[in-house]
Amino acid sequence: MRFETLQSIFVRSVAAIVVMVAVSMSTLSGQGAPPAQGRQGGGGRGAPAGPPPPPPDQAGHGSGKLVIWGDLVDFSRPGVSPRCFATNRFKRGQRAGFRMTAIDGGTGETEFSAQMVVHLTYGGQQIDIPMRWRGVGGFPAAEYPRQPTEQFTAVWEVPADAMVGTFAYTVTATDKFGRTTTFNPFPNHLAHFSIVE
Structure with missing residues (x-):
C-alpha cells in the first residue's frame, strides 16, 4: 500500500512538471512572434507607428462631462533601468x-474617441505634443498585469541644451461628441514639469 501511494505521488509530480514545461515553452515561443495583424507593437515607445484603429462606438457615451487626468513618467527606452516610473523631474x-x-462622465467608462494634446510652455514658447491612444495592447506582459485600454501617451525628449527650471503644462481633450476639457496639474510648483541637472 505504501509503495502504491509513493508511486501515485511520483506519477502526479511528473505529470505536473510536464504540464508546466509545456506551458512555459508555449509562452516563450509566443513572445518571439510578430504582432498580430491590426495590433500595435514591434516598434517600442516613441517609434513611428500609425495610429491604432478606432474602437467601436460605445453605448451611452456622450451623456456626461468629459473627464481627463494623468501623470508624468520616465519613458526611457527598453534596456534602461529603472524606467516607466512616475516622476516630474527630468534630465537633459x-x-x-x-x-x-x-x-x-455619464458612464464612467474610458472615452476612446478623445483627442488629447499636451501643451508645454518652454523657452517662452508653447510646444504642442499630440497624444496617442494606446488601448490596442502590445504592452510587455512582464510590466503590465493586464493590458491597459485607458491609456493615452505622449513623449518629449528633453533637449541636450535644455535650460534648468520648472515649466507649466496642460493637456486639452476633445471627443467626437464635441466635449472639451483641460487638465491642469496641481498648483504647487513642486508638482510641475521640471528639468534638473
Whole structure:
C-alpha cells in the first residue's frame, strides 16, 4: 500500500512538471512572434507607428462631462533601468512621458474617441505634443498585469541644451461628441514639469 501511494505521488509530480514545461515553452515561443495583424507593437515607445484603429462606438457615451487626468513618467527606452516610473523631474536627453486617461462622465467608462494634446510652455514658447491612444495592447506582459485600454501617451525628449527650471503644462481633450476639457496639474510648483541637472 505504501509503495502504491509513493508511486501515485511520483506519477502526479511528473505529470505536473510536464504540464508546466509545456506551458512555459508555449509562452516563450509566443513572445518571439510578430504582432498580430491590426495590433500595435514591434516598434517600442516613441517609434513611428500609425495610429491604432478606432474602437467601436460605445453605448451611452456622450451623456456626461468629459473627464481627463494623468501623470508624468520616465519613458526611457527598453534596456534602461529603472524606467516607466512616475516622476516630474527630468534630465537633459531624458524621455519625458505624459500618460493620460479620458473618462465619459455619464458612464464612467474610458472615452476612446478623445483627442488629447499636451501643451508645454518652454523657452517662452508653447510646444504642442499630440497624444496617442494606446488601448490596442502590445504592452510587455512582464510590466503590465493586464493590458491597459485607458491609456493615452505622449513623449518629449528633453533637449541636450535644455535650460534648468520648472515649466507649466496642460493637456486639452476633445471627443467626437464635441466635449472639451483641460487638465491642469496641481498648483504647487513642486508638482510641475521640471528639468534638473
